Amino acid sequence: MDIYAINDLNTLLKTNPYPGRGIVLGLTADGKQSVAAYFIMGRSVNSRNRVFVEEPDGIRTEAYDPSKLEDPSLIIYHPVRQMGRGLIVTNGDQTDTIREFLERGLPMEQALRTREFEPDGPNWTPRISGLLSPDGSYKLSILKSADAAGSGCVRQTFEYPGLPGLGHFLHTYVTDGNPIPTFQGEPERVAVSGDIDAFTAELWDNLNEDNKISLFVRFTDLGTGAFTQRILNKNQ
Numbered sequence: 357m358d359i360y361a362i363n364d365l366n367t368l369l370k371t372n373p374y375p376g377r378g379i380v381l382g383l384t385a386d387g388k389q390s391v392a393a394y395f396i397m398g399r400s401v402n403s404r405n406r407v408f409v410e411e412p413d414g415i416r417t418e419a420y421d422p423s424k425l426e427d428p429s430l431i432i433y434h435p436v437r438q439m440g441r442g443l444i445v446t447n448g449d450q451t452d453t454i455r456e457f458l459e460r461g462l463p464m465e466q467a468l469r470t471r472e473f474e475p476d477g478p479n480w481t482p483r484i485s486g487l488l489s490p491d492g493s494y495k496l497s498i499l500k501s502a503d504a505a506g507s508g509c510v511r512q513t514f515e516y517p518g519l520p521g522l523g524h525f526l527h528t529y530v531t532d533g534n535p536i537p538t539f540q541g542e543p544e545r546v547a548v549s550g551d552i553d554a555f556t557a558e559l560w561d562n563l564n565e566d567n568k569i570s571l572f573v574r575f576t577d578l579g580t581g582a583f584t585q586r587i588l589n590k591n592q
Contacts, residue, residue: 360545361545362522362545362546362547363525363544363545363546363547364546364547365380365523365525365546365547365548365558365559365562366558366559366561366562367562368525368544368546369559369562369563369564370562372531372564373531373532373564373566373567374397374399374529374531374532374536374564374567375397375527375528375529375531376397376481376527376528376529376536376539377394377395377396377397377447377484377527377528378393378394378395378484378525378526378527378528379392379393379394379445379446379447379484379485379486379496379525379526379527380392380393380394380523380524380525380546380548380559381393381445381486381488381494381496381516381523381524382494382518382519382521382522382523382524382546382548383492383518383519383520383521383522383523383548384520384521384548384549384575385520385521385548385549386520387492387518387519387520387521387578388577388578388579389575389576389577389578390488390492390494390518390575390576390578391523391548391555391573391574391575392436392443392445392486392488392572392573392574392576393555393556393559393571393572393573393574394435394436394445394447394571394572395559395563395568395569395570395571395572396408396417396435396447396569396570397563397564397567397568397569398567398569399532399567401424401426402424402425402426402427402431403431403569404569404590404591405419405420405421405424405425405591406418406419406420406431406432406569406570406591407420407569407570407589407591407592408435408570408571408572408587408589410587411434413437413438414434414435414436414437414438414443414444415434415435415436415572415587416432416433416434416435417431417432417433417434417435417570418432419432420589420591430448430474430476430481433446433448433449433451434449434451434452435447435451435572436451436572436574437451437452437455439455439458439459440490441490441581442458442487442488442489442490443487443488443574443576444458444485444486444487444488445485445486445487445488446483446484446485446486447483447484447485447528448474448483450467450468450471450483450485451485453467453468453470453471454467454468454485454487464485464487464495464497464513465497465511465513468483468485468497468499468511468513469511471483471499472499472509473499473500473501473506473509475506477505477506478504478535479535479536479538480500480501480506480535480538481528481529481536481538482498482499482500482501482528482538482539483497483498483499484496484497484498484499484526484527484528484539485497485498485499486526488576490578490581491518491578492517492518492578493515493516493517493518494515494516494518494524495513495514495515495516496513496514496516496524496526496543497511497512497513497514498511498512498526498539499511500512500538500539501538514542514543518578521547521548521549522545522546522547522548523545523546523547523548524543524544524545524546525543525544525545525546526539526543526544527539551575552573552575552584552585552586553586555573555575556571556573556586556588559571559573560588568590569589569590569591570587570588570589570590570591571586571587571588572585572586572587573585573586574586
């Protein structure tokens with residue numbers, strides 16, 4: 357068993373009909389740019405009725421057709437927010453919780469102790485969060501139910517150095533199901549290759565066509581902090 361094996365991200369996506377929402381953080385192969393990606397998928401009409409909209413400090417989700425919006429509580433939020441030269445990426449409104457704590461000089465882990473998984477039993481969808489630092493290092497966190505009844509919250513945080521060509525992929529679900537099985541284990545080691553357009557196209561093309569909704573990708577120059585980003589929405 358090769359514990360340092362690096363997976364092909366496109367294969368992981370192509371063979372999984374429903375990873376749910378996912379975060380990828382890492383470095384380009386030349387080690388000069390950090391990489392952040394976030395995607396959302398959905399099975400219900402309410403979940404699929406969304407787009408990513410650019411904001412001055414990141415992105416937010418928005419109802420594509422406001423007349424079809426049902427419950428906004430778990431689907432309308434800011435997934436990505438800039439914090440200085442760092443970047444917060446999450447699958448819910450814990451983005452703002454993390455930012456508030458960072459502004460007070462407190463770590464992401466402390467912020468997430470005030471939060472738990474989503475109250476959508478029996479799925480108990482995990483809250484996943486990432487924090488990308490200006491030097492290319494990063495953290496990934498998952499808050500998930502301790503049991504099938506949602507009796508308690510398990511909090512796990514993983515901290516990584518930035519290594520050229522390597523990223524880590526954390527997603528909410530193992531695959532499709534009823535209830536949907538929560539992600540297990542450590543974030544998956546994945547290869548990061550190509551420029552931003554190639555990377556974005558491969559991610560988008562390998563997400564399940566029926567369930568994918570939106571994708572955000574940002575490449576940031578570690579030397580200057582300058583970034584380029586792409587946003588793709590199925591509903592546009």
